[in-house]
Amino acid sequence: MTGTALAPQPARAAAKSRAPRGRGRLADPAVGVWLAAGAVTALGWIVVAARGGDFLTLANVVGILQNCVALGLVAVGQTAVILTGSLDLSVAYLISLGTLVAATTMEDGSVVTGVLAVLALSAAVGLANGLIVTGLKVNAFIATLGTAFILRGWIEDNYTGPAGKVPASFQHLGYDRMGPVPVSLFLLLAVTAVLWLITRRTRFGHHLYATGGDEHAARLSGVRTRRTVIAAHVLCSLCVGAAALFLASRLGAGAPWAGTEARYDLESIAAVVLGGTVLAGGRGGVVGTLGGVLVLAVLDSVFNQLGVDPFFKNVVRGVVIIAAVALYARRGARRSA
Amino acid sequence: MHAKQATHTMLAMHGVSKSFLGVRVLHGVSLDLAAGEVHALVGENGAGKSTLMKVLAGEHAPDEGVITLDGKRHRFSHPAQAQAAGIGIIHQEFALLEHRTVAENVFLGREPTRYGLVDRRAMEDRTARLLTDLGEHGIGPRTYVRDLSVARQQTVEIVKALASDVRVLVMDEPTAPLADHEAGLLHALVRRLAARGLGILYISHRLREVLDLSQRVTVLKDGRQVTTVRTQDTDTDRIVRAMVGRELSAYYPPRARPDEVGEPRLVVRGGGNARLTGIDLTLRAGEVTGVAGLQGAGRTSLARALFGAAPFTTGTMTVDGAALRPTSPRQAIRAGVALVTEDRKAEGLALRQSVRDNALLVTRAVPDRERPAAAEELTALLAKVRLQARGEHQETRYLSGGNQQKVVIAKWLAARPRVLLFDEPTRGVDVGAKAAIHTLVRDLAREGLAVLIVSSELPELIGMSDRILVMAEGRIAGELPAGATEEAVMRLATTASGTPGTTTPDRADPDAPAPTTPDPQEGAA
Numbered sequence: 001m002t003g004t005a006l007a008p009q010p011a012r013a014a015a016k017s018r019a020p021r022g023r024g025r026l027a028d029p030a031v032g033v034w035l036a037a038g039a040v041t042a043l044g045w046i047v048v049a050a051r052g053g054d055f056l057t058l059a060n061v062v063g064i065l066q067n068c069v070a071l072g073l074v075a076v077g078q079t080a081v082i083l084t085g086s087l088d089l090s091v092a093y094l095i096s097l098g099t100l101v102a103a104t105t106m107e108d109g110s111v112v113t114g115v116l117a118v119l120a121l122s123a124a125v126g127l128a129n130g131l132i133v134t135g136l137k138v139n140a141f142i143a144t145l146g147t148a149f150i151l152r153g154w155i156e157d158n159y160t161g162p163a164g165k166v167p168a169s170f171q172h173l174g175y176d177r178m179g180p181v182p183v184s185l186f187l188l189l190a191v192t193a194v195l196w197l198i199t200r201r202t203r204f205g206h207h208l209y210a211t212g213g214d215e216h217a218a219r220l221s222g223v224r225t226r227r228t229v230i231a232a233h234v235l236c237s238l239c240v241g242a243a244a245l246f247l248a249s250r251l252g253a254g255a256p257w258a259g260t261e262a263r264y265d266l267e268s269i270a271a272v273v274l275g276g277t278v279l280a281g282g283r284g285g286v287v288g289t290l291g292g293v294l295v296l297a298v299l300d301s302v303f304n305q306l307g308v309d310p311f312f313k314n315v316v317r318g319v320v321i322i323a324a325v326a327l328y329a330r331r332g333a334r335r336s337a
Numbered sequence: 338m339h340a341k342q343a344t345h346t347m348l349a350m351h352g353v354s355k356s357f358l359g360v361r362v363l364h365g366v367s368l369d370l371a372a373g374e375v376h377a378l379v380g381e382n383g384a385g386k387s388t389l390m391k392v393l394a395g396e397h398a399p400d401e402g403v404i405t406l407d408g409k410r411h412r413f414s415h416p417a418q419a420q421a422a423g424i425g426i427i428h429q430e431f432a433l434l435e436h437r438t439v440a441e442n443v444f445l446g447r448e449p450t451r452y453g454l455v456d457r458r459a460m461e462d463r464t465a466r467l468l469t470d471l472g473e474h475g476i477g478p479r480t481y482v483r484d485l486s487v488a489r490q491q492t493v494e495i496v497k498a499l500a501s502d503v504r505v506l507v508m509d510e511p512t513a514p515l516a517d518h519e520a521g522l523l524h525a526l527v528r529r530l531a532a533r534g535l536g537i538l539y540i541s542h543r544l545r546e547v548l549d550l551s552q553r554v555t556v557l558k559d560g561r562q563v564t565t566v567r568t569q570d571t572d573t574d575r576i577v578r579a580m581v582g583r584e585l586s587a588y589y590p591p592r593a594r595p596d597e598v599g600e601p602r603l604v605v606r607g608g609g610n611a612r613l614t615g616i617d618l619t620l621r622a623g624e625v626t627g628v629a630g631l632q633g634a635g636r637t638s639l640a641r642a643l644f645g646a647a648p649f650t651t652g653t654m655t656v657d658g659a660a661l662r663p664t665s666p667r668q669a670i671r672a673g674v675a676l677v678t679e680d681r682k683a684e685g686l687a688l689r690q691s692v693r694d695n696a697l698l699v700t701r702a703v704p705d706r707e708r709p710a711a712a713e714e715l716t717a718l719l720a721k722v723r724l725q726a727r728g729e730h731q732e733t734r735y736l737s738g739g740n741q742q743k744v745v746i747a748k749w750l751a752a753r754p755r756v757l758l759f760d761e762p763t764r765g766v767d768v769g770a771k772a773a774i775h776t777l778v779r780d781l782a783r784e785g786l787a788v789l790i791v792s793s794e795l796p797e798l799i800g801m802s803d804r805i806l807v808m809a810e811g812r813i814a815g816e817l818p819a820g821a822t823e824e825a826v827m828r829l830a831t832t833a834s835g836t837p838g839t840t841t842p843d844r845a846d847p848d849a850p851a852p853t854t855p856d857p858q859e860g861a862a
Contacts, residue, residue: 201454210434210445217432221497222417222446283436 029276029328030288036324037294044302053305058180064294064301065185070095070243072188072293074264075271076195077239079289082272083199084232085212085281086133086140091240091268093151094125095259098244100155103164103254111170118241118248125151126237130230148265155256162253174249184246191242195286198235208232212281240264270317271296274324295320347372347536348424348505353402355388362388364561365402370505370536375527377547377568378540380557381580381795381827386540389557390507393538394426395419406505425498426507429514431490433482433497440464440478443497467496471526488519495526506530507538512546513633524550542631544573544831556580573832581795581823589800590779592819597623598803602787603643603674603756608652608662612638613811616652620756620787625778627802628791629826635811636791637679640760643789644676645669657755670703673755677745677762679791681738685745688734692719692726695733695744699752708753715751722747723773739770746777757781760791775801795823 041056048055074091081088098118106114125147132143176183199205210218211225219225247258259265269279275292277284299320303313348370355363363385370376380386391397393404395413404411406422413419419426433442440461441448449456449463464478473496476489485493491511498506508527512520527550531537541547547554548568556563556579563579599622608616613635620626630636641647643654645663654662656672663669666676678684686695696715700708715729722743726736733744742762749757762778763771778801782788792798798805805817807829815829 197454201457203448203450203455206441206445206448206455209437209441213434213436214432217434218445220416220432222420282434 030285030291032327033275033288033291033295033324037291037298040295040298040302044298044305048302048305051306055302055305060301060305062177062180062182064297066182067297067300068290068293069182069184069188070247070262071264071267071271071296072290073191073239073243073246075268075275075289075293076188076192076286077236077243078268079272079275079277079284079286080195080199080208080232080239081140081236082269082277082279083208083212083281083284084229085215086229086232087144087269087279088129088233088236088240089141089144089265090125090129090148090151091236092259092263092265093148093155094122094237094240095244095247095264096254096256097151097155098122098241099248099251099258100159100163100254100256102245102248103166103252105164106166106170106248107164111167114166114170115245118245119238122237122241122244123234126234127230129237130233133233134226134229159254159256162251162255164254166248166252170249171252172249173246184249187242187246191239192286192290195235195239199285204228204231209282212283214282267296270321274321276328278328345371347407349403349405350389350393351403351405353389353392353399353404355392355397355399362560363392363399366557366560366562368538368555368562368565370538372504372534372536373531374553375531375537375539375551377551377554378538378557379542379544379547379554379576379580381793384557384580385560386557387509388560390426390509390538390540393419393424393505393507395424420501420503423502423504424507425501425503425505427491427494427498427509427511429509431494433490433493435483436481438479438481439468439476439485439493439496442482442493443467443478443500445497447501463500464496467499468492471496471499471529486519487514488516488522491515491523492526495530503535505536505538507540509540510542510633511539512541512543520546542633542831544576547576548573573828577824577827577831581827589797590776593623593625593782593803597783599623599785603654603656605643605649605654606652608642608649608654610638610642610648610650612647613642613649615812616642616649617813618806620789622755622785622787623782624803625782625788625790625801627798627805628789628808629795629798629805629830630808630814631830632793634808634830636808637760638811639808640676640758640789640791643669643756643758644674646676667703670699670752670754671705673753674758675699675749675752675754675756676758677742677749677760679760679764681741681745681765686733686741689732691730691732692724692736692744693729696729696747696751699748703752705752718747718750719743722750722777737770739766739774742766742770742774743777746774750781754786756787756789758789758791761793762790763792763794763797771797795826799823799826 045055074095078088078091098121101121102114102118105117129144129147132138132147133140136143138146173184173187178186199208207218207223207225207228210221210223211228215225243264244258248254251258271292272284272289273279273292274295275284275288275290277288296317299317303316346369350366350368352365352367353363354361354365366385366389368376368378368389378386378389388397392399395416395418398412398414404413406424411418411422413422434445440457443464444460449459451459461478468476468478471492473492476485476492482490482493491514495506511523515523524546527537527539539547539551551568553565554568554571554576555565556576558580601619602622603618603620605616605618608618616639628636628639638647642649645665645668648664649662652662653660656674659672661668661672663672663674669676682688687698693715696718697712719729724743724747725740733741736744759778763774766774775797778788778790790798790801799821803819805821805826807814807817807826809830817825817829
């Protein structure tokens with residue numbers, strides 16, 4: 001589209017180059033995963049209808065979207081880290097600690113101090129992760145697993161169970177609706193929009209992709225790859241902080257199991273990968289991740305409606321994730337051939 | 338060191354020396370470059386061209402010597418500094434992000450912004466303009482790099498350098514990955530860049546294009562500058578002589594007597610794959626066959642094809658009379674073919690494992706009832722290769738390069754091969770161990786093995802081989818008898834492009850640049 005402003009020759013060249021892109025639209029995982037979300041919804045509707053139920057009620061759809069929020073916030077942040085070729089396994093414990101810090105701070109102080117405390121904690125954990133990965137050159141898997149253990153130790157030493165209390169004013173975030181739409185959904189969409197803008201439209205975002213794509217090439221081109229990775233970790237942890245605030249608002253208190261019970265660490269990575277972001281970095285984006293989150297949420301809802309036993313449910317989720325990534329890998333191989 | 342040029346000197350390197358771990362790889366090399374000049378840098382593999390280039394690019398700091406750009410002294414300690422000073426490098430391996438667009442690659446690290454956000458339109462417009470300036474109409478700024486041919490990716494690299502206002506462009510073997518007609522297009526591009534006032538330092542093995550493109554040629558040999566001459570005052574023969582002129586000094590074991598050469602062990606007819614064309618080859622028991630050629634000529638590909646690691650896709654191959662074209666190393670090993678690879682640390686050894694575990698690796702992985710249990714004769718085997726280690730349980734990473742190589746050879750001998758392929762058998766091996774390995778190789782041939790040696794060291798190759806195959810551009814360009822001169826080998830290796838006599842019809846390209854000088858050695862094969 002910008003080609004119109006160019007001299008005729010490059011415009012023609014750009015048109016030529018667009019042709020394979022058009023054909024590749026469907027092959028783009030970010031598009032594919034949204035189509036898959038649509039397909040899963042349709043399938044769920046048919047299956048539930050066949051059992052005499054109604055899948056697409058307003059209450060059910062709103063429920064699905066509401067269920068997307070916490071995982072969505074974490075997965076969107078996780079996307080930024082994975083794009084640089086890193087990874088964050090400390091998110092689950094950071095959520096737990098975040099809810100506890102939020103609830104205990106808000107019990108004595110104001111909502112604002114609570115929010116700031118959680119975000120400061122998150123930024124600090126992200127910074128630590130980034131520095132360990134880039135400075136000490138510890139593999140991200142191990143580095144963030146280490147911080148996860150440290151956070152867990154801190155939680156188990158200081159909290160025996162649910163702690164603190166969130167004021168009613170803060171619970172609006174978790175329970176209020178604008179019309180039928182939960183307010184928290186706007187939080188997720190806003191955070192996603194900001195991350196989309198950062199990754200796609202800022203220099204930092206470009207360097208994020210470059211660092212994950214080929215760190216050596218990026219460095220030779222003058223990109224400060226270490227800073228990029230550190231910033232990505234901070235960004236991710238801030239998103240996790242947002243998720244913690246949302247969960248604190250839902251639960252009304254802080255809970256040591258808030259992040260770990262739902263396994264946000266592995267679940268978020270699954271959503272990112274399902275959304276077409278390559279685990280090695282350099283390819284993908286937050287839009288696909290959101291699609292991945294939606295697919296998982298719809299699947300959950302279908303299984304709940306059908307009353308399927310948890311074993312079968314997990315088997316299907318596992319199969320879906322493996323099949324999706326195998327599909328992406330095949331497409332990638334065909335392209336490079 | 339040179340008479341004043343008509344045009345002013347833009348870049349000068351004076352007395353550049355560099356050592357790695359006490360080994361001097363550059364000895365006081367001086368070189369200058371004028372605006373608008375194409376200055377070619379030639380030399381054998383390991384002559385120091387790449388090191389000189391890396392010093393210029395800021396990847397290595399020189400031990401001695403001065404680099405002056407536009408009269409200003411520089412001492413680069415990081416590639417970014419050299420880039421900022423206006424020196425751009427096109428490496429053999431591109432530094433491009435495959436999954437990003439052309440424009441994103443061209444402006445990587447220097448993205449233009451507007452209101453704090455990347456100005457995509459400005460980036461794409463400027464990329465399009467740079468591409469048009471170069472006369473490249475086939476590349477759009479929004480195309481993904483992965484969708485471009487190698488030649489076009491190279492153009493993107495060049496545009497990337499131009500986008501940062503380089504004055505000096507260093508090109509390291511730019512035509513090596515290109516087909517003939519693409520090389521012709523690149524030559525035209527290089528001329529246009531020079532006409533725009535860039536100074537171009539052009540490293541190449543292809544002497545014909547060097548004579549065609551450059552105004553001056555500098556020849557390096559063993560890290561020393563042999564000569565710098567105006568291209569119009571020289572020719573292929575003189576350059577080749579300058580590249581190789583040195584004496585054979587090392588000792589090599591006596592070659593095979595005619596009665597020692599026996600039956601054919603491995604025969605290939607019409608073998609080919611993506612990198613090789615029309616390979617006809619016979620390896621005989623008792624004979625050491627050498628394979629010469631420049632980097633990228635297909636020597637390693639040949640060894641890997643014979644070993645099934647990068648298999649032939651066409652042609653026939655027989656091992657000891659039985660038809661077999663291996664599609665995996667395992668098949669080759671079962672048939673009795675072994676390959677001592679070029680990269681010992683990555684492909685030859687499990688560095689953190691013991692001598693014993695390494696030596697038994699192949700026999701454990703590919704068991705064979707007809708073979709005696711290797712574990713029992715391990716001690717004898719290690720004595721045979723004259724391994725010097727603290728014991729069989731020492732980890733191989735603590736051994737010297739020469740002893741590591743002996744472990745690799747022992748590993749293959751344990752598998753009782755009938756054909757032994759060596760890719761750079763003495764790379765990174767000290768002089769004493771070299772002689773031991775040479776003697777060992779000859780002894781193995783005497784025992785009836787067929788041996789193939791790929792080596793970039795011509796003295797070694799000539800000293801060891803009973804006959805020499807010279808490769809160029811994926812084919813066997815010719816065969817030379819034992820004791821051929823280095824000049825004869827180099828001439829075949831550098832001027833073989835489109836050699837008549839080899840009847841291989843593919844790649845016949847109407848756009849192929851016509852030979853500019855009649856080749857005196859045509860038909861040497």
